[in-house]
Amino acid sequence: NYTLQLVNLGPKVAENVQLVDLLPDPVVQVAFGGLPPRKVQGDSLIWTFDSILPGDSLKISFTALFPDTIELQMPFFEILNFALVQAEFDTNLTNNLSQAKIFIRRVTKNYDLELAKNVQPDTVRQGDVFTYDLLLTNHGPRTASNFILKEALPPLIKVLQFQGKPPDVVQQDSLFWKFDSLSQGDSLRIRFQARVPEDQELTADLISLVNVAVVSATRDTLLTNNLASAIVFIRKLTRNYDLEVKKSASMDTVLQGNPVTYSLQIINHGPRPANQITLRDNLPGRLQVSNFTLNPDQVSQEAIIWNFDHLAAGDSLLIAYDGVVKEPLGQRFLSLQNTAVISAARDTNDVNNSTTVVVTVMQPADFCITLDRNVFEPEKGQPLQVTFELAAGRRVRLDVYDITGYRITTLADGTFHAGPNIVLWDGSTQSGQKVGSGVYLITFRSEGLVCWKKVILVR
Incomplete structure (x- = not known):
């Protein structure tokens, strides 16, 4: 005054x-x-x-x-x-x-904040949850005000959830809590859960993670008890089963508008049960799916997803569904590439976790064979030219039938290359005898696909 x-x-x-x-x-x-x-x-x-x-x-x-x-x-x-x-x-x-x-x-600092910390359990397997416990106590004799608690997170740790006051600031490697006051004799507790993810690569079978927390306040009388640490030991996760996925299609070539059946098989080669499995089948564009033997957990235009909790060692699981392209192709054929992927955290072998199937969709109008003429006169010395185009190399059979359905001859029965192919008929039977004038059918068969064209033979 x-x-x-x-x-x-x-x-x-x-x-x-x-x-x-x-x-x-x-x-x-x-x-x-x-x-x-x-x-x-x-x-x-x-x-x-x-x-x-x-x-x-x-x-x-x-x-x-x-x-x-x-x-x-x-x-x-x-x-x-x-x-x-x-x-x-x-x-x-x-x-x-x-x-x-x-x-x-000079003002005498007039309270003593003490920080204690522990972790339970202190030894866990990779992927298991552990809990940090922070206890902050004001030993007085006066009220502590405007203090900050900082938690320095060790690498590899993923924080899951908090009990009590959540942090005011979250950074990649630190958590910060701000407090206005803490009365003499009072304590406050903060707990949070964390884990080291299963997909995190560890450099040793057993690692230690040191976690340090510090409280800071302007008038704290004793700084030696403002820092606390805890150590948790992480055992490296041993991968202990081998999942394989296989995929097939009922045919590798199908006409637009006709369904093809896809089959997926999951196999656990062991030696232990597989858990938390996800099967994702990536869908090609335009393919519409239906008739699932096992309903998926999620279906979108991009993928079908199934989730499985458990598959015992040695067991397998078979899933089938139909796919069809109903929209016009806008081209002679369309190649549909369909890849399925299986994933689980502890799989020992990744090389057999994906498989791909390719199905060729043909436009009906362009699929069948073409003839170089509708009226065939063998005596003129020019054989009938039968042309067909393949999206991929495969087995093809060409036969000639008369109007009664009797097979006259087989023009081809073997594997042909991708692209255009030409087969000739000279107007004779399988034994080499000349056929008489009349109407004949040239048929094309390949892996479930059948079409035919009519020709008039004149002698």
Whole structure:
């Protein structure tokens, strides 16, 4: 508390008096007793008076504060405070300046925060959940305020969920909690669960992860108990089964609009049961699916997904469904590539986890054979030319039948290459005898596909 006393020693009335009090930095005024200043200018408090009678005196008091947020380097700090009075006809200036000295004692930090930490269990298998427990206690004697708790996360750890206050700030490798206050004698607890993911590659069969937490507060009296750590040991996950997926199609070539049946087989070669299995069958564009022998968990235009909890060692699972392309192809044929992938965290062998099937969809109008003429006259010496085009190399059979359905001859029965192929008929039977005039059918067969064309033979 500062007190200023201004006295007019006479013998005449003092007029236009100004009193200035210079506040030392960083002192700030808090409250005034009685007469507030006419003006506050920077660090100066200014009072003005029109007149003061001879023998009269004025007393002014105000309360000031040295902020406790300022760090002092010494136990005591000296502050000088000056006040100055000015008047135009003052006859004696030697008593117009006055000062007051005050010593500021450094604030003693007045609470003790202690941080304790543990993890349970302290040894786990990769993929298993463990829990960190943080306990923060204020040993007093006063309330702790505005403090921060920081948790430094070790690499590889994935945080799952929190019990109690969630962190205010989450960074890739750190968690931060901010607290306004904690009363003397009180404690607060924070728990959170974490794990090391199963798909994380570990460099050793057993690794240790050190996890450090620290609490920081301005007035903590003891810093040695502000840091705590916990160690968890992670056993490397041993992969212990081999899953294989196989896929096939009921035919490798199908006419547009006709269904093809896809079959998927999952096999667990062991030696242990497989758990948490996902089978994903990636669908090619335009393919519409239906008639599942086992309903999938998810179906979209891009994929079919099945999830399985368990498959015992040595067991297998078969799934089938139909696929069809109903939309016009816009081209002579369309190649549908369909890949199935199986995944599980502990699979020992990844090379047999995917399989691909290719089915060729033919446009009906362009699928069948073509003849170089509708009327065939063998006597002119030019054989009948039968042309067909394949999207991929495969087995083809061409036969000639008469109008009664009797097979006259087989023109071809073997494997042909992809692209256009040509087979000739000279108008004779299988034994080489010439056939008579009439209507004959040239038939094409290949892996379930059949078509035919009619030709008139004239002799």
